[in-house]
Amino acid sequence: MSVALFVALVVAGMAAVIAPLARRPIAWPADPPDDRDDVARAVSSLRDLEFARAAGTIAAVDYARLRATLERDAFARRSDEPRSAAPVRTLLAAALIAGVIAVVAAVTLPRSAGDRAPGETITGTVPRTIDLASLEARARALPNDIPTQLALAEAYVQASRPADAIARYQAVLGRDPTNISALDGLALILVASGSNDGAITAADKVLALRPRDSDALFVKGLALYNKKDWNGALDVWTVYLDVGQFHSASDMVRALYADAKAKAGG
Numbered sequence: 170m171s172v173a174l175f176v177a178l179v180v181a182g183m184a185a186v187i188a189p190l191a192r193r194p195i196a197w198p199a200d201p202p203d204d205r206d207d208v209a210r211a212v213s214s215l216r217d218l219e220f221a222r223a224a225g226t227i228a229a230v231d232y233a234r235l236r237a238t239l240e241r242d243a244f245a246r247r248s249d250e251p252r253s254a255a256p257v258r259t260l261l262a263a264a265l266i267a268g269v270i271a272v273v274a275a276v277t278l279p280r281s282a283g284d285r286a287p288g289e290t291i292t293g294t295v296p297r298t299i300d301l302a303s304l305e306a307r308a309r310a311l312p313n314d315i316p317t318q319l320a321l322a323e324a325y326v327q328a329s330r331p332a333d334a335i336a337r338y339q340a341v342l343g344r345d346p347t348n349i350s351a352l353d354g355l356a357l358i359l360v361a362s363g364s365n366d367g368a369i370t371a372a373d374k375v376l377a378l379r380p381r382d383s384d385a386l387f388v389k390g391l392a393l394y395n396k397k398d399w400n401g402a403l404d405v406w407t408v409y410l411d412v413g414q415f416h417s418a419s420d421m422v423r424a425l426y427a428d429a430k431a432k433a434g435g
Contacts, residue, residue: 301324301325301328304320304321304324308321313344315341315344318337318340318341319341319351321337322334322338322341322354325337331358331361331362334358335355335358338355338358339351342355347374347378349378353371353375353384355371356368356369356371356375356384356389357384359371360391365395365396368392369389369393371388372385372389373385376389381408381412383409383413383416384416386405386409386412386413387409387413387416387418387422389405390405390406390409390425391425393405397432399429399432399433400433402425402426403426406422406425406429410423
C-alpha cells in the first residue's frame with residue numbers, strides 16, 4: 170500500500186510539472202548579448218582603419234563609409250537571437266526515469282540495508298528474519314561472525330527463550346568483552362528475569378564505556394528500583410531522562426521516576 174501511494178504521488182508530481190510545459194513551451198535560458206565585445210572589436214577595427222587612412226592605403230570615400238558602418242554596428246543594440254523551445258519530450262523522459270529510480274530505491278533499499286558481517290558487502294548480510302532454524306544454521310557456520318550471533322540472540326529473545334539468548338550473548342562477550350549490544354541485551358534479560366545485581370553489573374560495564382547509553386541507564390535504574398533503592402534509581406533516571414527522551418521506555422520511566430520520588434519522600 171505504501172509503495173502504491175508513493176508511485177501515485179510520483180506520477181501526480183510529474184503531471185504537475187510536465188502539464189504546464191506542454192501547454193506553453195518554455196525556452197531554454199540564454200546568455201544576454203555581451204555589448205562590450207562588440208565595442209572592443211569596433212574600437213580595434215577603427216584603430217586599424219585610422220592606421221590605413223594615415224598610411225594612405227585607403228581612399229577617403231571608403232574610409233568614411235567603413236567608419237560609419239563600424240560606429241553604427243558597435244553602438245546599435247542587436248535584436249535577440251531566437252531561442253529554441255525546451256524539449257518537452259526530453260523533460261518527460263527524464264522525469265519518468267527519475268520516478269522509476271525512486272520507486273526501485275524505495276522498494277529495494279530497506280530490504281538490503283542493514284548490518285554487515287566482517288569482510289562482506291555493504292548491502293548487508295545479517296539475516297533480518299526470526300527463522301530460528303536459518304539463524305542457527307548460519308551461526309553454526311560462522312561462529313566468529315558477531316553480527317550473526319547477536320541476531321540469533323535477539324531472535325531467541327523474541328521467541329521467549331531467555332536462557333538461550335543469555336548463552337548467545339555470553340558467547341559474544343567471550344570473543345568481545347566490550348561489545349555494547351551484547352552487554353545491553355544481557356542486562357535487559359537479567360533485569361526482566363529478576364537478576365537485578367547481574368543486570369546492574371552488565372549495565373555498569375556499558376556505562377564505563379558509554380556513560381550516557383540510554384539502554385544501560387534504563388536497565389540500571391529499573392534494577393535499582395526493583396531493589397527499592399529509590400534514590401539510586403532517581404540518580405540514574407535523571408540522566409536517562411536527559412538523554413533518552415526518545416527512548417522506547419521513556420514513558421514508563423517517567424511514571425516510575427515519579428513513583429520513586431514519592432517513595433523517597435522527595
